[in-house]
Amino acid sequence: MGERLYVGIDLGTYQSTIASSAGASHTIETVVGRPKDPIARNFLGRDVLFGNDALKNKLACNIYRPMAAGVAQDDDANLAAAKAFVSHLLETVDPEEFDEVFGVICSPSHVSFTDKSNLVATLRGQVNAIMVVTEPFATAFGIEEIASSIVVDIGAGTTDIARIYGTFPTEEDQITLQEAGDWLDEALMELIRKKYTGAQVTKDMVRRWKEEVSYVGGDTREAIVELSVEGKKQVVDIGDLVQEACESIIPKIGNGIKQIVAGADPEYQPVLRNNVIISGGGSLIEGLAARVADEISDIGDVNVWCVEEPIDKVATGALALAQQMPDEMFTSIN
Numbered sequence: 001m002g003e004r005l006y007v008g009i010d011l012g013t014y015q016s017t018i019a020s021s022a023g024a025s026h027t028i029e030t031v032v033g034r035p036k037d038p039i040a041r042n043f044l045g046r047d048v049l050f051g052n053d054a055l056k057n058k059l060a061c062n063i064y065r066p067m068a069a070g071v072a073q074d075d076d077a078n079l080a081a082a083k084a085f086v087s088h089l090l091e092t093v094d095p096e097e098f099d100e101v102f103g104v105i106c107s108p109s110h111v112s113f114t115d116k117s118n119l120v121a122t123l124r125g126q127v128n129a130i131m132v133v134t135e136p137f138a139t140a141f142g143i144e145e146i147a148s149s150i151v152v153d154i155g156a157g158t159t160d161i162a163r164i165y166g167t168f169p170t171e172e173d174q175i176t177l178q179e180a181g182d183w184l185d186e187a188l189m190e191l192i193r194k195k196y197t198g199a200q201v202t203k204d205m206v207r208r209w210k211e212e213v214s215y216v217g218g219d220t221r222e223a224i225v226e227l228s229v230e231g232k233k234q235v236v237d238i239g240d241l242v243q244e245a246c247e248s249i250i251p252k253i254g255n256g257i258k259q260i261v262a263g264a265d266p267e268y269q270p271v272l273r274n275n276v277i278i279s280g281g282g283s284l285i286e287g288l289a290a291r292v293a294d295e296i297s298d299i300g301d302v303n304v305w306c307v308e309e310p311i312d313k314v315a316t317g318a319l320a321l322a323q324q325m326p327d328e329m330f331t332s333i334n
């Protein structure tokens with residue numbers, strides 16, 4: 001038999017990562033751009049752009065975020081964008097140097113089962129066999145915490161909270177909250193507009209500020225940013241607003257964790273409470289683990305911690321699964 005390449009793919013609403021058994025790993029924003037007209041096509045010199053390249057040229061392109069919440073998965077333009085994106089992601093790990101490719105794929109929780117057949121259609125011809133798993137499970141597998149844990153994945157579009165106890169979680173073992181990174185950006189944008197009337201801010205600006213200074217708990221910190229208020233430059237401190245926005249997600253996450261604990265076998269509840277793992281880009285909020293632990297402390301002894309390098313964790317976990325699962329766990333899509 002020829003040489004086989006294993007890949008772990010995290011298709012995220014915001015960014016996607018691929019990790020391969022040949023040691024390659026790439027993260028690209030889940031964005032596709034197509035030139036708006038022949039002039040743009042001529043100027044850009046290509047038919048399709050991905051990630052940062054698409055964003056840099058966004059004024060000359062139609063921009064697609066094919067995995068974002070609310071995007072109709074059967075819309076032709078988005079489906080084509082998703083296919084192009086996945087092909088591009090795969091090409092970054094040189095699959096043509098191998099005889100076959102086996103992949104473990106995580107897609108956002110709002111991508112339902114019928115959409116998964118789109119996923120298969122998207123991968124057909126590029127991957128020989130696939131296995132689809134949830135993000136929390138891939139994360140737990142990658143960090144060897146599948147015995148008993150609660151994984152809280154705070155992404156851009158959703159926060160997924162799952163009970164993990166040694167086997168594949170079922171649908172009942174997971175809940176999905178709409179409060180996640182994008183929701184935080186909206187909350188922060190609202191607060192800024194309320195305090196600084198006429199402030200001109202975009203979602204992208206707010207997200208960048210949040211990523212630089214996000215924190216919860218403790219004293220209010222300073223965070224100086226430059227705003228445009230009705231066209232006029234204004235330098236302001238949004239530290240208190242960042243704290244307020246980040247704090248507002250804590251009760252939502254706390255309640256979600258409590259619900260997942262309460263639904264577990266009572267004999268398991270103490271061990272689950274003692275191993276709450278936060279992952280996803282949202283886990284980079286400073287002070288988060290301690291603040292969440294405090295929020296849920298009324299249910300008993302708890303231990304809450306954040307994974308290291310959360311941006312790669314889903315893909316590296318998926319790769320570990322791909323390498324360790326027997327062939328019969330994969331679905332052939334030749």
Ligand SMILES: Nc1ncnc2c1ncn2[C@@H]1O[C@H](COP(=O)(O)OP(=O)(O)O)[C@@H](O)[C@H]1O
Nearest residue numbers: 012013014015155156181211214280281282284
């Ligand atoms: N330092 C940070 N503080 C707070 N949020 C962050 C930070 N870094 C990234 N994020 C947020 O994490 C989210 C992306 O996380 P990710 O797990 O990659 O999402 P997805 O799986 O949905 O693509 C975005 O909302 C992003 O703004």
Ligand SMILES: [Mg+2]
Nearest residue numbers: 012135155280
């Ligand atoms: Mg994710």
